[in-house]
Amino acid sequence: MNLTPDSKVIIQGFYEFISATHIAQMKAYGTNLVAGVDPGCGGQEIYDLPVFDLVEEVVDKFGAIDTTIICVHPYQVLDAALEAIASGISQIIIISAGVPPLDMVQLLRKAEAGETLVVGPNSPGIIVPGKILLGTQPSEFYTPGSVGIVSRSSTLTYEVAWELTKAGLGQSISVSIGSDAIVGSSFLQWLQILDEDDSTEAIVLVGQPGGGSEEAAARYITEAIDKPVVAYIAGRQAPPGKTWRQTGTLVTVVGRPPNFGTAQCKIAAFEAAEVPVAERPSLIPELLKKAML
Amino acid sequence: MDLLEYQVKEWFGEIGIPVLPSQRIDHPTDLKRLKIRYPIVLKSQVHAGDRAKAGGVRIVETTIDAVAAAQNIFNLPIWGELPEVVLAESKYDASQEFYLAVVLDTAICRPILLGCQEPDVDWELAGEKMQHVVVEQEFSPFYARRLALKMGLQGALMQSVSTVLEKMYQLFIQKDLDLVEINPLAINNSGEVMALNGKVRVNERAIGRHPEIAAMAAKIANYHGTNQINARFGEWDSLAMHGRIGILGNGTGSMMATCDLVASAGGKPGMCLNLRHASIIDTSPTTFGDRLVKGLNILAADKSIQVILINLLGSIPQPKAAATAIVDFVLGNKGELPSSVVRSNGNKREHLSPNLVIRLAGSELNAAKDVLAPLEAHDDGLIVVENLDEAVAAAVSLVKSPAYKKAS
Numbered sequence: 001m002n003l004t005p006d007s008k009v010i011i012q013g014f015y016e017f018i019s020a021t022h023i024a025q026m027k028a029y030g031t032n033l034v035a036g037v038d039p040g041c042g043g044q045e046i047y048d049l050p051v052f053d054l055v056e057e058v059v060d061k062f063g064a065i066d067t068t069i070i071c072v073h074p075y076q077v078l079d080a081a082l083e084a085i086a087s088g089i090s091q092i093i094i095i096s097a098g099v100p101p102l103d104m105v106q107l108l109r110k111a112e113a114g115e116t117l118v119v120g121p122n123s124p125g126i127i128v129p130g131k132i133l134l135g136t137q138p139s140e141f142y143t144p145g146s147v148g149i150v151s152r153s154s155t156l157t158y159e160v161a162w163e164l165t166k167a168g169l170g171q172s173i174s175v176s177i178g179s180d181a182i183v184g185s186s187f188l189q190w191l192q193i194l195d196e197d198d199s200t201e202a203i204v205l206v207g208q209p210g211g212g213s214e215e216a217a218a219r220y221i222t223e224a225i226d227k228p229v230v231a232y233i234a235g236r237q238a239p240p241g242k243t244w245r246q247t248g249t250l251v252t253v254v255g256r257p258p259n260f261g262t263a264q265c266k267i268a269a270f271e272a273a274e275v276p277v278a279e280r281p282s283l284i285p286e287l288l289k290k291a292m293l
Numbered sequence: 294m295d296l297l298e299y300q301v302k303e304w305f306g307e308i309g310i311p312v313l314p315s316q317r318i319d320h321p322t323d324l325k326r327l328k329i330r331y332p333i334v335l336k337s338q339v340h341a342g343d344r345a346k347a348g349g350v351r352i353v354e355t356t357i358d359a360v361a362a363a364q365n366i367f368n369l370p371i372w373g374e375l376p377e378v379v380l381a382e383s384k385y386d387a388s389q390e391f392y393l394a395v396v397l398d399t400a401i402c403r404p405i406l407l408g409c410q411e412p413d414v415d416w417e418l419a420g421e422k423m424q425h426v427v428v429e430q431e432f433s434p435f436y437a438r439r440l441a442l443k444m445g446l447q448g449a450l451m452q453s454v455s456t457v458l459e460k461m462y463q464l465f466i467q468k469d470l471d472l473v474e475i476n477p478l479a480i481n482n483s484g485e486v487m488a489l490n491g492k493v494r495v496n497e498r499a500i501g502r503h504p505e506i507a508a509m510a511a512k513i514a515n516y517h518g519t520n521q522i523n524a525r526f527g528e529w530d531s532l533a534m535h536g537r538i539g540i541l542g543n544g545t546g547s548m549m550a551t552c553d554l555v556a557s558a559g560g561k562p563g564m565c566l567n568l569r570h571a572s573i574i575d576t577s578p579t580t581f582g583d584r585l586v587k588g589l590n591i592l593a594a595d596k597s598i599q600v601i602l603i604n605l606l607g608s609i610p611q612p613k614a615a616a617t618a619i620v621d622f623v624l625g626n627k628g629e630l631p632s633s634v635v636r637s638n639g640n641k642r643e644h645l646s647p648n649l650v651i652r653l654a655g656s657e658l659n660a661a662k663d664v665l666a667p668l669e670a671h672d673d674g675l676i677v678v679e680n681l682d683e684a685v686a687a688a689v690s691l692v693k694s695p696a697y698k699k700a701s
Contacts, residue, residue, distance in 0.1 A: 016578075019610060097570060100469050100498045100502070101397055101471075101496055101498065101499075102397070108402050122569075138655055140656050141655070151546075154547075154569075155546060155606050155607060159681065179544065208546050208549060210399070213400075234550040236553045238532055238552070239532065254420075254425060280553070281550065282681070
């Protein structure tokens with residue numbers, strides 16, 4: 001991961017989820033935004049950024065690019081990401097929400113083959129408080145410190161950051177991996193990054209119903225993570241998700257537990273891994289302080 | 294979104310999956326102009342399952358019998374759903390029947406091929422009988438042959454079943470499906486395969502890039518009636534709860550966390566809507582403000598909802614416009630309700646506009662606070678709070694306050 005202020009960053013597209021404010025905020029944070037890419041707008045300036053028609057034109061002009069932040073219409077995300085990969089960009093943050101899942105399947109196959117890190121879709125990106133902002137996270141809720149946050153929900157990421165800030169606990173890195181059904185990077189990848197990061201002393205993991213990534217994270221924490229972890233899972237009240245069949249989905253076919261995907265199943269997995277689970281966001285600081293003792 | 298059998302079969306036919314000659318019947322008299330030969334099967338076109346048991350499938354030999362049976366089927370609700378269309382189809386003599394499916398497994402982020410040597414599997418026990426193959430990389434027909442062999446098929450039958458699977462996969466990709474299923478795939482004595490029934494589930498996120506599917510979706514929405522809240526509700530990323538506190542959040546996680554907090558504070562969450570996404574059926578571009586207005590109107594039209602709790606944190610696009618939308622909503626509700634909220638029987642509901650509790654946190658939202666402040670000062674049933682726990686407590690106590698005891 002290159003999360004340093006000298007890392008070169010571009011923005012592909014200026015669709016709904018990014019605004020002048022976001023871009024100004026990133027610049028004010030010291031993020032090295034070099035250009036925007038918006039087909040048909042080459043040669044113009046958007047939000048004070050020089051705009052190009054193709055990613056490769058930016059690379060020709062500024063040299064290798066470290067990170068791209070993709071904010072195009074969800075139906076153009078796959079194309080934009082493939083274009084970024086073709087131009088040698090290895091960190092992709094997708095802000096756009098609602099990307100068709102089969103597009104993500106295709107993108108993941110490509111990303112896995114080339115070891116590209118894909119964050120999102122439906123993610124506000126990454127913030128290293130006080131150092132760099134890659135995406136739309138509202139920096140005002142953050143303060144530099146030693147707690148790492150990895151989350152599947154955008155707004156809950158800020159919610160948790162703000163609770164920590166109010167309680168005097170600063171943050172080292174905060175990432176939302178995205179809340180769409182299929183996202184690029186996993187909890188496991190980020191737990192590993194946070195575990196290796198020297199400035200991180202403890203980790204908050206924020207999950208929600210759907211899939212099995214929290215359960216996998218719980219197992220991984222038992223096996224490989226030495227730093228204290230506290231979890232929060234939203235969606236305890238959520239009725240079981242729309243499934244392909246009421247009585248048996250893929251669950252029975254591929255041998256998963258019957259309550260697969262529910263908040264209850266995830267909470268049970270963390271409890272089994274002896275990871276404290278906060279009942280609500282405002283209780284996270286207390287659990288963290290206990291765990292960090 | 295699920296398609297009806299006759300729509301599925303049109304798609305099957307276009308992509309080359311064998312289907313029987315059939316004809317769409319919109320009215321029993323259409324059977325007088327039937328182009329297929331008797332005996333035929335008449336099938337009720339409803340989304341609900343178990344239609345055969347409920348009497349929605351009839352085999353008939355003559356036009357007279359067919360018209361009578363069709364009249365019967367058109368008037369027979371299955372799990373509350375009346376068919377708009379009946380499908381007339383040739384009868385097929387099957388010697389063997391299989392189950393086949395292609396489904397997207399979001400947990401492993403890959404499509405899966407499924408197959409079983411018996412149709413109508415007991416899903417509780419499917420783990421033992423159902424075979425599956427994960428499509429790890431780009432699809433190639435060998436994945437389909439791998440499944441057919443796992444199912445225990447050989448020779449020509451292995452080839453013809455895997456060809457059907459290949460076509461199902463093509464359809465799956467071409468139309469952005471979550472599921473395509475053939476149940477049963479019939480095999481006759483000469484080894485020919487035939488899809489006797491099929492199911493297709495379209496991914497809602499992709500509807501907008503398939504104009505023909507968007508048109509179908511719009512038709513379904515209209516058929517269920519634009520005045521019915523449930524029809525509109527179903528188009529959103531939402532939780533269907535039945536309490537008195539409606540919730541609007543800007544993100545799935547935020548919406549669910551707010552719902553949990555209301556429940557743990559002793560309140561009963563009602564409908565919860567996520568404002569971050571547009572309605573899946575309305576494919577025209579929307580702004581956050583548009584979605585907020587729609588969300589407020591949907592919740593206000595639900596007569597069980599007494600308090601609307603809006604949780605907005607951090608960055609929302611155009612906060613000032615969003616706040617103005619809330620002000621308009623509050624002021625508008627003091628007068629006549631918008632006509633879309635009038636219920637279908639023509640009576641205006643006994644009007645009691647829901648109170649609003651708005652959680653706003655983040656400096657970007659200061660502009661929104663300024664817009665809302667005058668209303669709040671006039672005590673127009675509007676509370677603005679920064680802390681989430683406090684906002685939840687305020688919403689819960691409003692429902693319990695005596696002013697609402699008389700509410701229906």
